[in-house]
Amino acid sequence: MIPSRVLVIDDDAWFADLLIYRLRAAGLIAAYAPDALEGMRQIDTDPPAVIVLDMFMPGVNGLVLLHELQSYSDLHDIPVIICSNSVDTLTPDDLYPYGVIAIFDKATVRLADIVLHIQRTLPTSNDNFDDTKVRSETT
Amino acid sequence: MAGMGDGGQILATKSDVYQRDTSLFVAAANDLKSPLALLRQLALHIEAGGLSSSEISTTARRIVLTSERALRLTTDLTRSTHIGDATATVVPLNLTALCCEIAAKVYPLYQANGRRITVRIPRRSMIGLADRDLLGRILLNFVDNALRYSKADVPVAITISRRQRGRIVRLAVRDYGPAVPSRLWQRLQQTVGVRVQPLHNRPASSGLGLYIAGRFAATMQARIGAIRHRDGATFYVDVPAAQQQRLL
Numbered sequence: 001m002i003p004s005r006v007l008v009i010d011d012d013a014w015f016a017d018l019l020i021y022r023l024r025a026a027g028l029i030a031a032y033a034p035d036a037l038e039g040m041r042q043i044d045t046d047p048p049a050v051i052v053l054d055m056f057m058p059g060v061n062g063l064v065l066l067h068e069l070q071s072y073s074d075l076h077d078i079p080v081i082i083c084s085n086s087v088d089t090l091t092p093d094d095l096y097p098y099g100v101i102a103i104f105d106k107a108t109v110r111l112a113d114i115v116l117h118i119q120r121t122l123p124t125s126n127d128n129f130d131d132t133k134v135r136s137e138t139t
Numbered sequence: 140m141a142g143m144g145d146g147g148q149i150l151a152t153k154s155d156v157y158q159r160d161t162s163l164f165v166a167a168a169n170d171l172k173s174p175l176a177l178l179r180q181l182a183l184h185i186e187a188g189g190l191s192s193s194e195i196s197t198t199a200r201r202i203v204l205t206s207e208r209a210l211r212l213t214t215d216l217t218r219s220t221h222i223g224d225a226t227a228t229v230v231p232l233n234l235t236a237l238c239c240e241i242a243a244k245v246y247p248l249y250q251a252n253g254r255r256i257t258v259r260i261p262r263r264s265m266i267g268l269a270d271r272d273l274l275g276r277i278l279l280n281f282v283d284n285a286l287r288y289s290k291a292d293v294p295v296a297i298t299i300s301r302r303q304r305g306r307i308v309r310l311a312v313r314d315y316g317p318a319v320p321s322r323l324w325q326r327l328q329q330t331v332g333v334r335v336q337p338l339h340n341r342p343a344s345s346g347l348g349l350y351i352a353g354r355f356a357a358t359m360q361a362r363i364g365a366i367r368h369r370d371g372a373t374f375y376v377d378v379p380a381a382q383q384q385r386l387l
Contacts, residue, residue, distance in 0.1 A: 011287070012177065013252065013253075014252075015176075015180060018180050018184050058316055085176055086169075106176040106177075106180070107172055107179070111180065111183070
C-alpha cells in the first residue's frame with residue numbers, strides 16, 4: 001500500500017519542518033508549500049489525501065485556497081486541517097462547509113495530535129484500494 | 140466620561156484611553172504569540188527525543204534565533220513606553236556603517252531561513268542626524284518584517300540615498316514579496332498615523348512594529364513611510380542630513 005500524502009501549507013517554514021518530521025516518522029508522505037499559490041499548484045499536480053493549512057500567509061490567504069478547492073469537483077472532498085496562530089478569529093461553523101475537519105491552535109497543539117487526527121481521517125487500506133482500475137482491466 | 144479642558148476642548152475620555160491601551164495589549168499579544176508558539180514546538184521537538192546531534196543543534200539554533208527576534212519586540216515595546224524628546228540622543232551618524240551593522244546582525248537569522256540580505260553602499264559616505272539606538276531599532280524592525288515577506292531567490296536590500304537636495308537621507312528596506320492589503324494599510328494609517336501608500340496581499344498584521352518605529356522616528360525628527368511595489372514593498376525612514384553631509 002502506498003502511504004497517503006499530506007500537504008502542509010504554511011509560511012512558517014520552521015513550524016512546517018517540525019510537523020513534516022512527525023508525519024514522516026508516522027510513515028506518511030509529507031510535502032510542503034510555503035504559500036497558498038504553491039499549495040494550489042501542488043494540489044493540481046498531485047492531489048494530497050489531507051491538507052494541513054495555515055490561514056494567514058503572505059499573498060493569497062488560506063480562506064481563498066479553501067474557496068478555490070470548493071470550486072473543483074475533484075478537489076472539494078479533500079479534508080483540510082487548519083493549524084493557525086489566529087484560531088480565535090475562525091469559527092468552525094464558517095469553515096466546516098469548506099471541508100475543514102479540524103482546527104488547531106499552534107500555541108497549544110501537540111503535533112502528535114495532528115498526526116493522530118490525520119491518521120484517523122485517512123482511508124483504510126481497503127478504502128484506499130482503487131478497484132476501478134482492476135475492473136476496467138478485467139472487463 | 141468626557142472632561143473639558145480650559146479652552147473647552149474635549150479631552151480623551153477614559154474609555155478612549157482604555158480602548159487605545161487595550162488595542163496595544165492585543166497587538167502585542169498577537170505579535171508575540173507566533174514566536175512563542177514556535178519556541179514551544181521547537182522545545183517539544185527536542186523533548187520528544189530521538190533526534191540526531193545535528194538535528195538537536197539545528198533546533199537549538201532556531202530556538203535562539205526565534206527568541207532573539209521575540210525579545211527585540213519586547214525591548215522595543217519597553218523602550219517605546221519611555222520615549223520622549225529627552226531620551227533621544229541625536230548625533231551625526233555614519234549611516235552606511237549603521238546599515239552594514241544591522242545587516243550583519245540579522246545575517247544569521249536570514250541565513251537560517253534560507254534568505255539573503257544586502258546593503259547597497261553609496262559611493263560617498265552618508266552622514267545623518269539620528270539617535271543611533273532608535274534608528275537601529277527602526278531598521279531592525281523593517282528587516283525583521285522583510286524577512287517574513289521576502290522570497291528566497293531575491294535578497295532583501297537596504298539602500299541609502301539622498302533626498303530633497305541632500306537635506307534628507309533615506310534608509311530603505313526593500314523586500315520582494317506580496318504587498319499589504321489596502322484595507323489593512325488603511326487601518327494602519329488610522330491607528331498608527333503612518334502615511335504610506337496602500338499595499339496589497341499581506342496577511343493580517345497588528346502593525347505594532349510600525350507603530351513603535353513611527354514613535355521612535357518622531358522622537359528624533361525623522362519620518363517613516365512605505366512604498367508599494369507590484370512585487371513587494373519598501374519601508375523607509377527619512378532622517379535629516381548632517382551639516383557636513385550637506386556641504387559635501
